Amino acid sequence: MSGHSKWATTKHKKAVVDAKRGKLFAKLIKNIEVAARTGGGDPAGNPTLYDAIQKAKKSSVPNDNIDRAVKRGSGQEAGGAQYETIMYEGYGPNGVAMLIECLTDNRNRAAMEVRTALTRNNGTLADPGSVAYLFARKGQVVVPKEGTTEDDVMMVALEAGAEEVEDGGEVFEITSEATDVVAVRTALQQAGIDYDSAEAAWVPSLRVDLDVDGARKMLRLIDALEDCDDVQNVFANMDASDEVLEAASAE
Numbered sequence: 001m002s003g004h005s006k007w008a009t010t011k012h013k014k015a016v017v018d019a020k021r022g023k024l025f026a027k028l029i030k031n032i033e034v035a036a037r038t039g040g041g042d043p044a045g046n047p048t049l050y051d052a053i054q055k056a057k058k059s060s061v062p063n064d065n066i067d068r069a070v071k072r073g074s075g076q077e078a079g080g081a082q083y084e085t086i087m088y089e090g091y092g093p094n095g096v097a098m099l100i101e102c103l104t105d106n107r108n109r110a111a112m113e114v115r116t117a118l119t120r121n122n123g124t125l126a127d128p129g130s131v132a133y134l135f136a137r138k139g140q141v142v143v144p145k146e147g148t149t150e151d152d153v154m155m156v157a158l159e160a161g162a163e164e165v166e167d168g169g170e171v172f173e174i175t176s177e178a179t180d181v182v183a184v185r186t187a188l189q190q191a192g193i194d195y196d197s198a199e200a201a202w203v204p205s206l207r208v209d210l211d212v213d214g215a216r217k218m219l220r221l222i223d224a225l226e227d228c229d230d231v232q233n234v235f236a237n238m239d240a241s242d243e244v245l246e247a248a249s250a251e
Contacts, residue, residue, distance in 0.1 A: 036073025089131035139181025160187035204237030215248035
C-alpha cells in the first residue's frame with residue numbers, strides 16, 4: 001500500500017500548485033453548491049457540505065465565495081446550475097486504469113472534453129465497467145504531520161473505525177470505509193488533531209508500477225484532464241517510487 005501514500009502525497013502537492021493557478025477554486029465551489037443542494041445548506045446537519053467547506057477553506061477559497069455557493073445550492077440565492085455526476089473510465093499510458101469523475105451541467109461537453117484530453121495524451125476512453133472493478137470506494141482523511149505524531153493519529157483513527165494509517169511524507173493518510181469517513185474526521189477534531197481533507201475516494205486494489213517516463217506521461221494526462229472545467233477528480237492505479245515521482249514532476 002506504500003504506493004497509495006506516495007500518490008496521495010503527489011496529489012497533495014499538486015493541489016497546492018493547482019490552487020495557486022486558480023484551477024482548484026471553481027471545482028471546490030461546485031462541490032459546495034452540489035452538497036448544499038443535495039443535503040441542505042446547514043453544515044451542522046450536512047457532513048458532506050461541512051467537509052466540502054473545510055476543504056475549500058484549507059485551499060484559501062474566500063469566505064464570500066463559499067457563502068454564495070451555499071446559498072445558490074440551497075436555493076437562497078438565484079443562479080445555481082443543475083449539476084449531475086458522471087463517471088468515465090479510461091486507460092492511460094502503460095495500461096494505467098483511470099476513473100474520471102465529472103460534475104457537469106452539460107453531459108455532451110463533459111464527454112467531449114474528457115475524450116479530447118485522453119486522446120491527446122496517450123490515453124483512451126474505456127467501456128463502462130471495464131475499469132471500475134479495479135477500484136473500491138473508501139474514505140480518506142489527510143492529516144498534516146506538523147503538530148502531531150503517527151501514534152496519536154493511529155490511536156484516534158483506528159478507534160473511530162479506520163482501516164489503516166499511512167505515512168505519506170508530509171502527511172498521514174487515513175483510509176476507512178466510505179461510510180466511516182465522518183466518524184474518523186469527527187474523532188480527530190475532538191482529539192484536537194488538524195486535518196487537510198476528508199472525503200470519499202476511489203482507491204485502486206491493483207497498481208501499475210511506472211518508471212520516470214511513464215510517470216511523466218501519466219502526470220501530463222492527469223493535468224490535462226484536471227484542466228477540464230467539468231472534471232472534479234481523477235483516480236488512477238499508478239504507482240511509482242518517491243524518486244521517480246520527483247523526477248517526473250520536475251520536468
